[in-house]
Amino acid sequence: MATKSKETGATTSAKHHRKLTVGLDSVGAANCLRILRGGMAKSLGLRLTELKPNIVTAQMKLQPRHLNYNGRVNGGAIMAFADLLGAIGSALHRPAGWRGGTLESKTNFFAAGHGSHITGICTPLHIGRTTSVWQTTVQNSEGRTIAIVTQTQMALPGRAESD
Numbered sequence: 001m002a003t004k005s006k007e008t009g010a011t012t013s014a015k016h017h018r019k020l021t022v023g024l025d026s027v028g029a030a031n032c033l034r035i036l037r038g039g040m041a042k043s044l045g046l047r048l049t050e051l052k053p054n055i056v057t058a059q060m061k062l063q064p065r066h067l068n069y070n071g072r073v074n075g076g077a078i079m080a081f082a083d084l085l086g087a088i089g090s091a092l093h094r095p096a097g098w099r100g101g102t103l104e105s106k107t108n109f110f111a112a113g114h115g116s117h118i119t120g121i122c123t124p125l126h127i128g129r130t131t132s133v134w135q136t137t138v139q140n141s142e143g144r145t146i147a148i149v150t151q152t153q154m155a156l157p158g159r160a161e162s163d
Contacts, residue, residue, distance in 0.1 A: 029092075085120045100155045103152040110145055118139065120137070120138050
C-alpha cells in the first residue's frame with residue numbers, strides 16, 4: 001500500500017512512478033502520470049517496474065478484491081491490469097493535448113493466476129499516428145504465463161474547451 005509523505009503529501013508509489021519517467025519525453029511522461037493518478041490504477045494497486053517507449057512492465061500485488069470465489073485472480077482484474085499497461089504505453093507516444101482509449105481488446109487465458117502478485121510485460125506490435133497495438137504477457141509470481149492480452153489503442157485530438 002502506498003504511504004503518504006508528511007513533507008510533500010505525495011505517495012511513495014507516486015514518487016516511484018515519477019522517478020521512472022526521468023529521461024522520457026515530457027509530454028509522454030505527463031500522460032502516463034495522469035493515467036497512474038486515476039482510480040483504476042489505484043484500485044488495482046499497479047506498480048510500474050519499467051517505463052520506456054517500447055516496454056512497460058508492472059506488478060500488481062494480489063489482494064482479496066482481485067480474487068474470485070476459487071481464490072484465483074479474477075479474469076477481469078487481469079484484463080484491467082493489462083489494459084492499463086497498454087494505455088500507459090500508448091500514452092507515451094501521444095502528442096500534447098491528445099487523448100486516447102482502448103478500441104479493442106482480446107485476452108487468451110492459459111492458466112489460473114495465483115501467488116503473491118502478477119507481472120505484466122507490455123510491448124508494442126504497431127505504433128501509428130492514431131492507433132497503436134500493444135501485447136501484454138501476464139505472469140504469476142512463479143513466472144508462468146497466465147494470459148496474453150492484445151489491444152488496440154486510439155489517439156484523438158483533444159476536445160475544445162467548450163466541448
